[in-house]
Amino acid sequence: MQLRRVVVTGIGAVSPFGCGFERLTEGLLTGRSAVAYCSALESVGGLRSQIAALVPTLDAKAIPRKFRRSMSAMSIYATLAGQEALTHARLDDAACQDGRTGVVIGSTVGSTLTTEEFFTDYLADHSLERMKSTLFFHIMNHSCASNVAQALDIRGRLLAPSAACSTGCQAIGYGFEMIAFGKQDRMLCGGADEFHPLTVATFDVMHAASINFNATPTQTPRPFDRDRDGVVCAEGSGILLLEELELAKARGAKILAEIVGFATLTDSSNIANPNPAAMTECMRLVLADAGLEAAAVDYVNAHATATEQGDIAEAQAIHELFGARVPVSSFKGHMGHAMAASGSLELAGAVGAMQRGLIAPTLNLEHIDPACAQLDHVRQPRETQVNVMVKNNFALGGVNSSIVLRRYPA
Amino acid sequence: MTEQEVVALINSSLAEEFELDLEDMDADADIFDDFGLDSLDIVDMVIVLESAFKFKIREERAIRKIRKLGEIYTFVLGKLNEAEQAS
Numbered sequence: 001m002q003l004r005r006v007v008v009t010g011i012g013a014v015s016p017f018g019c020g021f022e023r024l025t026e027g028l029l030t031g032r033s034a035v036a037y038c039s040a041l042e043s044v045g046g047l048r049s050q051i052a053a054l055v056p057t058l059d060a061k062a063i064p065r066k067f068r069r070s071m072s073a074m075s076i077y078a079t080l081a082g083q084e085a086l087t088h089a090r091l092d093d094a095a096c097q098d099g100r101t102g103v104v105i106g107s108t109v110g111s112t113l114t115t116e117e118f119f120t121d122y123l124a125d126h127s128l129e130r131m132k133s134t135l136f137f138h139i140m141n142h143s144c145a146s147n148v149a150q151a152l153d154i155r156g157r158l159l160a161p162s163a164a165c166s167t168g169c170q171a172i173g174y175g176f177e178m179i180a181f182g183k184q185d186r187m188l189c190g191g192a193d194e195f196h197p198l199t200v201a202t203f204d205v206m207h208a209a210s211i212n213f214n215a216t217p218t219q220t221p222r223p224f225d226r227d228r229d230g231v232v233c234a235e236g237s238g239i240l241l242l243e244e245l246e247l248a249k250a251r252g253a254k255i256l257a258e259i260v261g262f263a264t265l266t267d268s269s270n271i272a273n274p275n276p277a278a279m280t281e282c283m284r285l286v287l288a289d290a291g292l293e294a295a296a297v298d299y300v301n302a303h304a305t306a307t308e309q310g311d312i313a314e315a316q317a318i319h320e321l322f323g324a325r326v327p328v329s330s331f332k333g334h335m336g337h338a339m340a341a342s343g344s345l346e347l348a349g350a351v352g353a354m355q356r357g358l359i360a361p362t363l364n365l366e367h368i369d370p371a372c373a374q375l376d377h378v379r380q381p382r383e384t385q386v387n388v389m390v391k392n393n394f395a396l397g398g399v400n401s402s403i404v405l406r407r408y409p410a
Numbered sequence: 411m412t413e414q415e416v417v418a419l420i421n422s423s424l425a426e427e428f429e430l431d432l433e434d435m436d437a438d439a440d441i442f443d444d445f446g447l448d449s450l451d452i453v454d455m456v457i458v459l460e461s462a463f464k465f466k467i468r469e470e471r472a473i474r475k476i477r478k479l480g481e482i483y484t485f486v487l488g489k490l491n492e493a494e495q496a497s
Binding site for chain 2: 065066069130132134
């Protein structure tokens with residue numbers, strides 16, 4: 001079966017650097033950290049990590065109330081990023097409405113804040129009389145995808161994958177496959193998540209959150225660094241518009257890159273612990289899907305969250321497949337871990353850097369952990385024309401995912 | 411509460427909930443056509459009014475027939491009068 005080619009024609013981002021794809025790329029290339037002390041965490045008993053990378057104040061009222069009433073913060077981020085991607089791609093309303101454009105956007109869970117607010121009220125007297133009509137739309141698992149489709153009037157397929165840190169990567173991969181197989185012509189894809197102390201607690205309780213940098217937040221997380229101490233939680237949304245190549249060319253769209261491969265698999269060895277063999281297998285599968293040899297890859301954008309187990313396992317897996325030849329960086333050091341949004345935000349940032357002929361570095365990588373030292377770590381913006389990159393995301397729950405993206409024209 | 415106070419509380423409560431301009435709160439305004447409310451909003455309007463006036467109106471059939479802001483004033487004033495006479 002002849003599969004159709006799929007290209008990226010629009011990118012939108014709401015990140016800890018603020019609103020906009022350009023702001024995301026600039027933040028990554030200028031070595032800024034978006035991590036800060038988070039006073040909201042002070043009052044949470046037992047929580048040791050008190051830092052986060054939060055989205056700065058934005059104008060949510062740019063979204064009409066009719067649509068915004070059913071949105072928690074994560075849907076607001078996804079909608080603003082989705083609108084930016086459509087504008088960037090110059091895609092008109094008719095194309096959004098023709099049934100051949102769909103949405104694949106996922107989050108880790110529905111809005112925890114809305115759930116907390118509901119139960120805080122409900123548990124006072126176990127009454128549902130004060131429950132607002134829009135509560136469900138905030139907490140349903142497909143909240144972001146539905147809200148984006150409603151607000152942007154997109155009428156094709158709708159899917160909301162949920163695989164924690166692999167969500168954004170999977171969303172792009174599933175969108176890619178739907179277009180490649182001819183089921184849709186365009187897909188608005190990505191992940192979104194909003195900050196809540198429960199996310200920090202999830203990592204803190206597993207001793208996987210960064211806890212030693214509360215007084216110096218910009219120095220953490222430290223992917224691949226000897227002194228790393230764990231994850232810093234973040235929020236935001238990265239959204240990419242994917243299109244079938246010939247249709248994109250026919251309407252004169254500017255093509256930013258081509259998606260050429262996607263793979264995802266389940267690491268059933270442990271629900272929490274990373275396994276380098278399963279990571280290697282995922283990258284092997286994605287290269288096979290792309291029809292490329294490892295030698296064709298000239299950049300790996302790593303998941304690398306700055307946990308000891310995860311970083312070492314991924315370094316081993318990358319080395320197993322690519323040796324020491326391929327430049328590697330992780331963007332967690334700049335903007336923490338945006339969970340479901342991380343894959344699509346990081347891929348967006350990597351494309352932004354690629355368009356400038358650069359690779360963005362790993363921030364806070366000062367003393368490379370000897371157990372990760374076998375790779376070519378990018379520690380300063382590097383002038384390199386990336387032709388083929390691999391993007392990794394590995395999630396709690398044992399969900400591995402990888403994408404291969406190629407410069408266009410190749 | 412005086413009638414004016416009741417009207418003012420209705421206006422401020424609905425304006426805050428539905429992001430309406432207080433200057434547009436005219437008794438003749440159609441809450442669907444002029445304010446853009448829909449059936450979901452009517453559910454929340456009931457909750458807002460119940461909270462503001464400390465009464466229960468969710469089961470009132472009359473609520474479902476309301477179209478004008480002035481009809482909300484009349485409905486709420488009637489409920490408050492009923493409650494006052496009953497006490």
